[in-house]
Amino acid sequence: MGRVTASLDDLPLRDDLRGLTPYGAPQAPLPIALNVNENTHPVPDAVASDILDDIAVAIRDVNRYPDREFTTLREGFADYLGHGLTAEQIWAGNGSNEVLQHILQAFGGPGRTAFGFAPTYSMYPLIAQGTGARWVAGTRESDYTITPEEAAEQVRAVDPDVILLCSPNNPTGTPLGLDVVQAVYDAARGVVIVDEAYQEFAPRDAASALTLLEGRPRLAVSRTMSKAFAFAGARVGYLAADPAFIDALRLVRLPYHLSALTQAAAIAALRNADVMLAMVDEIIEQRDRISATLEALGYTPHESWSNFVLFGGVRDPKTVWQQLYDQGVLIRDVGIPGHLRVTAGTEAETTAFLDALASIGSAS
Known part of the structure; x- marks a missing residue:
């Protein structure tokens, strides 16, 4: 049979995806x-050996589906983050991008708006677009900082369903004060996500947005193992939020989305957090x-x-x-x-x- 070649123009692609190029x-x-x-x-040799041991155990049961609730891993993340968090307040995915995608699927989507202060992480508008939401970019000061007053004013003007705050910001490295997070949350109707992918590189006395979670059910704090844990190839991201927020993400995740091998590797890495960090x-x-x-x-x-x-x-x-x-x-x-x-x-x-x-x- 001869090979058939076609272009995207020949396929019934969504209109809003036409003309776009993939991230890379x-x-x-x-x-x-x-x-x-x-x-x-x-990854240090001793930790790598420990991870391989756990993967070897997990692979014996790889003919069975993994723990759909990845309970042990969520307990490990709760222990690592501290702040009195429990497993019921933790979610995880194949990299923080999948976690953010779950959020946009649950709280964004067609007819809804996602918002962030540009320049910021380039995947935010792409994930928004991929889930059918409209992306609106706010502005920063010339040094890439944001004041609480200006942030709140922009949020009220746009009235977004999902707000993404990168802290520290990528690609600028700019810190984000908790006063900005509080001001945005108070001004917002939708959910507010603080993406702390680089939090471990901030000064030791820098407070995390995790301290703001109590009493704020529309707030979530996203993290990743890709950076400080040297785990980019393993693809493990996670977040902390109110248990009701976690329940919303269950509605859109695919069944068994975290493989048994991914769970085993991440659990072992967390067990060696002191060495990894x-x-x-x-x-x-x-x-x-x-x-x-x-x-x-x-x-x-x-x-x-x-x-x-x-x-x-x-x-x-x-x-x-x-x-x-x-x-x-x-x-x-x-x-x-x-x-x-x-x-x-x-x-x-x-x-x-x-x-x-x-x-x-x-x-x-």
């Missing part, structure tokens, strides 16, 4: 990849080293509470990106004029980036 950061085989905010440190301090050290060196080179690094640095003062981002690429260093052009973003890697990776950037010349 470059996955080029370069020796120094600092473009997608991964934790570039490998030991690398966070080194990443923070490299992040701050990047900021200091960028400034010395004449660039403008923005304050970052994450594992990456957004820096301005780049006269021609596309050219600088290509020159770094040609030297085996991959960073990210996030589309903000005059800016590039780099992940804080190991000491050796950070040195390679800084040396390559210095060889290009100082900022204009």
